[in-house]
Amino acid sequence: MSVWPAWDLRQTGHSAVNWFNVRLAFADGAGVDVLAVVSEGCVSVEEVHARPPLSLVDLTELADWIEGPLFERCAGGAETEPRGIAASSNGPRRARPAWPRGGEGRRLVAEEYRAAQREGVDPVLAVMCATGHSRRRSLRLIAQARDAGHLAPRHAKR
Numbered sequence: 001m002s003v004w005p006a007w008d009l010r011q012t013g014h015s016a017v018n019w020f021n022v023r024l025a026f027a028d029g030a031g032v033d034v035l036a037v038v039s040e041g042c043v044s045v046e047e048v049h050a051r052p053p054l055s056l057v058d059l060t061e062l063a064d065w066i067e068g069p070l071f072e073r074c075a076g077g078a079e080t081e082p083r084g085i086a087a088s089s090n091g092p093r094r095a096r097p098a099w100p101r102g103g104e105g106r107r108l109v110a111e112e113y114r115a116a117q118r119e120g121v122d123p124v125l126a127v128m129c130a131t132g133h134s135r136r137r138s139l140r141l142i143a144q145a146r147d148a149g150h151l152a153p154r155h156a157k158r
Contacts, residue, residue, distance in 0.1 A: 001025075001066070003073045006035060019046075020073060022066050034062065036070060043067045055132035099131045103148065109141045110150035 006019040022034040032054065035047040043063055048054070054062070099105055109127055116126030127138040145151050 001069055003066075003069050005073075020070055022070070024065065032062070034066060036066060038070050043070055052132070053134050056129050058132070099133075106141070106145040106148045107150055109138075110145040113142060113145070113151060 002023045002025075004021055006021050017037060017039040020036050020038065022032075022036055024032040024034070031051050033049045034045055037044040037046055043066065045063055045066075048059070048062065100108065109131070112126050112130045113123040116123040124135060124138055124142065127133075127142060128135060131138060131141065133141065142151070146153060
């Protein structure tokens with residue numbers, strides 16, 4: 001993880017607002033660039049660019065991943081060059097959860113899809129959250145599960 005200052009905003013009579021660029025690089029080649037604000041002991045995420053897209057679960061955990069290193073950086077003073085900060089003790093994280101390939105993956109996609117239908121939520125979004133893939137890739141996985149016979153055909157053939 002690399003953290004470096006983007007800019008500082010100081011107001012008379014108020015505490016400083018510090019903006020930082022944060023870059024996370026994962027062992028699987030995934031990467032996340034974040035523009036974060038540290039003000040009055042709080043971290044706010046202003047902008048996120050992730051390759052591949054983050055799952056919703058990972059997006060909710062993003063602030064926790066960067067909070068400690070950002071506060072360390074604020075305490076250490078501002079430098080102009082990126083400075084690497086050791087990752088958390090939880091070890092390396094993947095940008096998306098591991099998902100089985102082939103028949104097993106198609107079966108799990110079908111299970112997620114049907115479970116979401118039973119719960120009355122968007123089944124495509126449920127598959128996106130489970131796999132960590134984009135909407136387009138998730139629709140492709142659902143179509144493959146249909147083709148494999150794990151889901152009913154989309155339209156009745158006449």
